[in-house]
Amino acid sequence: MPWPDNIDQENLPSLSPLSLQSTVNSQPWLPEYCAYYGIDLEKDYAGLCHYIGYFEAEGERIATQVFKLPNAQRTAFVYHGYYDHVGLFNNVINYCLKHGCSVVAFDLPGHGLSSGERASIDSFFRYRSVLRAAFAAVAPFELPPRRFAMAQSTGCAIVGSHILDGGSDDFEQVILMAPLVRPRAFWWGKPAHSVLKYFLHSLPRRFADNSDDQAFLEFLRERDPLQPRILPVAWVGALKKWLPWFHAQPACDCPVLILQGDADDTVDWQYNLPVLRKKYRRLREVIIPGARHHLVKEGEHYRAQIWQACDAFLFADQAE
Template sequence: MVTESPRWQRESLIAEIPELQWQQPCLAESEQWRAYRQFYKLDFAGLEQVSHFAGLLKTSGYDIAVQIWRQPGARGTALLVHGYYDHTGIYGSLIEFCLRQGLDVVIFDLPGHGLSSGERAAINNFQEYDEVFSLVLQQVEVHLGGPLYLFGQSTGGAISINYLLKRQLTPQQSPFKAITLFAPLVRPKGWTKARVLHSILSLVIRRIKRDFNPNSADGRFLRFIAEHDPLQPRHLSVRWVGALRQWVSFIELSPKCDVPLNIIQGDADNTVDWCHNLEILSQKFPNRQVFMLPGGQHHVVNESVENRLKVYQQVAKWLNLD
């Protein structure tokens, strides 16, 4: 990640994003977009035939920023769902991995994140995420080539899990060829204490100043998001924690689902309660596969180069696209 001041502005970039037209999406080739890609290192060397598109999708009261990378002869489409506090710009390693696997890529900023509208890092109910995700998925199924491959990091994993359990899909009904989740959220670490604090704090405040806790072995990435990324939220929304409380109860009471899952989890993750989460996911998804990343922290797609290599080697093995 670079550390110089950006030569693009969030408001200016959003102002020039048109409504998304899937059949003829708008190329993201303005000066603002070129500066955005350079800032987040989204100009991928050796992938000159890849085209980058962007558009706004209006749904559930939000303007959702959708970005699409397409290439000639794609063998399918990857749908990426980012984590809490995150946005498309910091998912370059996963976008590039999918492109080099021969897949087109669709990724969108969640409500209140990145270039999408909404109060920063806030949500009333996790089912709002589901509404947005479901519409994007529906449009991808109609307009882009299959098979579809789903990737979710942390809260993006939670949204993926919610989609499957809410609908009680069978493997035959699943729209996905494969689903890969990185450090999926069920409960965060310290959940019991967090619930007590939320019950008290929700009565008097709306947000808490965010602590940029280490969640990756890549020190450069950690410095970038804490000091240089203009799209990083600076507060934890108390409302988001309330929505999470409702969602955790819903997920942990849901019946099991037979759709296969691939899960990658670091054993040094101090963001989610990963031991509890893997136990719950083993109950809900008996057809899951788990790859433990020794020393891996929470932000799996932005781990150290060495750890990312291990992760993507495992994902490539699961996808078997060679």
């Protein structure tokens, strides 16, 4: 099956259970999928083994990818944002591999190649449950136990829910890119949701100009078959229920780096940053002037600043 022809989000192509046998060549369509999204990286790194399969969690099949480098010293866990999927995080995966780290990344329920109602969830804690289940799912790969996390937007909320609730020792360091606490115009959305949830299942999605890379924005709108086209009302409700819980959590000591663009009009970052300062005692912040929301898919000028900040946070001891 040539990718991306005839891809139906309600009838996704099959994956094998995640195992040491579930290589990219285990399904005939996977090499084309990887090439389409630029994650066909075995050609670029000697000895790299790329596995794709699923594990089961929260009643769904969670599409998971493992990039195992020989002699890696650390493992990066990558968590995508709302409407995203692993294929869009080629830049992050490549960054981690370039620094000698193996990588684990999975599609959230209802996203990418994972099963589940598209872009919907009834509780953010189901996302967290999947995050925790992934540790056991990748144990057979015997990846380096030294872990760090790199998350975008909604992925930041999920990682934060984990480290603020007993999981702070699971990662040596955490990078939060454009972290979600409250979206912009949230006070308009809350009363609207209270009414709409009784009448509508979903609203049409509005594709935001959340990157200065116009080719990427066009790709999302026109050529990515895994992009949801709706905003389920249930997802908004799940966010509303999660927020009071998040505000009530005590702070943790996990080292955290926040990367935030000051032209981000997707999340209410002026509100979010003061909230996050109270949650993470060992926090660094880097504001990137002019950068929008989808930091990992911004143009080269902004990405260079992102990688520079990540280098200083993750690998400063190696440069000494």
